[in-house]
Amino acid sequence: MKTLRDIGEDALIARLLGKIPASDLRVGPGDDCAVVDDGRGPLRLLKTDAIVEGVHFLREAAPAKVGWKAVARVISDFAAMGGRPRHLLVTVALPADLEIRWAEGLYRGIGRCLEAWGGQLAGGETTAVPEGGPVMVSVAGEGVVDRRHCVGRRGGKPGDVLAVTGALGGSMRGRHLSFEPRLAEGERLARGGARAMMDLSDGLAKDLPRLAKACGCGFEVAREAIPRSRGVTIEAAISDGEDYELLAAVEPRKWDRLVLDWPPELAPLQAIGRLVESGGTLAGGWEHFTS
Numbered sequence: 001m002k003t004l005r006d007i008g009e010d011a012l013i014a015r016l017l018g019k020i021p022a023s024d025l026r027v028g029p030g031d032d033c034a035v036v037d038d039g040r041g042p043l044r045l046l047k048t049d050a051i052v053e054g055v056h057f058l059r060e061a062a063p064a065k066v067g068w069k070a071v072a073r074v075i076s077d078f079a080a081m082g083g084r085p086r087h088l089l090v091t092v093a094l095p096a097d098l099e100i101r102w103a104e105g106l107y108r109g110i111g112r113c114l115e116a117w118g119g120q121l122a123g124g125e126t127t128a129v130p131e132g133g134p135v136m137v138s139v140a141g142e143g144v145v146d147r148r149h150c151v152g153r154r155g156g157k158p159g160d161v162l163a164v165t166g167a168l169g170g171s172m173r174g175r176h177l178s179f180e181p182r183l184a185e186g187e188r189l190a191r192g193g194a195r196a197m198m199d200l201s202d203g204l205a206k207d208l209p210r211l212a213k214a215c216g217c218g219f220e221v222a223r224e225a226i227p228r229s230r231g232v233t234i235e236a237a238i239s240d241g242e243d244y245e246l247l248a249a250v251e252p253r254k255w256d257r258l259v260l261d262w263p264p265e266l267a268p269l270q271a272i273g274r275l276v277e278s279g280g281t282l283a284g285g286w287e288h289f290t291s
């Protein structure tokens with residue numbers, strides 16, 4: 001009998017969505033956030049994201065860092081649309097033998113992340129997993145984005161400059177628990193010429209082909225131009241995942257001005273290649289069920 005391991009995460013999601021009537025949302029499944037248009041005012045963004053012990057973190061990790069990560073992942077997806085967070089709902093599924101202090105630490109981290117990046121806790125849900133089972137933290141959020149500057153994954157065109165913020169690779173040395181969502185960078189990119197954007201969670205090797213495919217394009221990458229974390233190989237920078245940096249396709253005539261005006265206090269912006277008509281492969285990256 002075929003299992004999830006045989007098809008992987010993307011094919012599973014496509015099969016599941018095939019069972020559901022298509023939405024008439026401005027942006028439905030397939031982007032970093034869904035986009036709801038109420039007809040006036042800012043657009044509303046919706047996102048949900050879960051982390052699971054043993055998959056995204058270990059119990060030995062500082063619980064406050066786990067809480068930070070759970071919320072920062074959702075905020076990173078708002079950043080990837082050019083938006084910002086507003087309301088969050090947190091669901092925790094915990095085993096009965098978990099130390100109370102661990103759960104409290106988790107919420108300390110959630111609080112710190114909300115304080116740092118904005119957004120309010122609107123509620124949540126607490127449930128159990130069987131004793132010995134993994135901790136799971138799921139965060140659902142609502143955000144907003146200016147309707148003229150909402151950037152999905154689909155708008156890039158051949159010739160667009162592909163650019164990433166920050167440095168890639170080596171996230172397991174600790175950054176996957178303490179990263180800063182690129183909110184200011186996302187807004188700047190959205191206002192400065194990005195036509196397609198996403199956050200990098202599964203590694204450039206998995207995520208860049210997703211962005212290019214959504215745009216109906218191929219891609220070219222200058223591997224040596226990819227900004228790397230200290231001591232990390234090009235292969236690791238492409239493949240490790242959990243960078244939570246932004247990948248954007250920028251309209252070529254807006255690129256020079258964007259770079260010239262890029263505030264020095266933001267994470268650096270680096271061109272790594274271009275969208276092209278077709279083609280392009282990058283090996284590696286993370287895929288649930290097969291990684």
Ligand SMILES: Nc1ncnc2c1ncn2[C@@H]1O[C@H](COP(=O)(O)OP(=O)(O)OP(=O)(O)O)[C@@H](O)[C@H]1O
Pocket residue numbers: 013016017028029030031032033034049077199201202
């Ligand atoms: N079980 C599901 N049911 C409906 N839609 C789903 C499901 N899982 C994922 N999706 C949708 O598929 C798209 C890809 O999901 P995924 O979780 O990989 O988001 P992402 O933004 O690419 O990754 P990340 O959340 O790590 O940044 C999203 O638009 C998401 O809403």
Ligand SMILES: Cc1ncc(C[n+]2csc(CCOP(=O)(O)O)c2C)c(N)n1
Pocket residue numbers: 054055056057058176201202240241242286288
């Ligand atoms: C214990 C442990 N093992 C492995 C990893 C690495 N890791 C887990 S999920 C993921 C991709 C993003 O996930 P998603 O697709 O759910 O956004 C990566 C790179 C980790 N952080 N902790």
Ligand SMILES: [Mg+2]
Pocket residue numbers: 032076077080198199200201
């Ligand atoms: Mg994303």
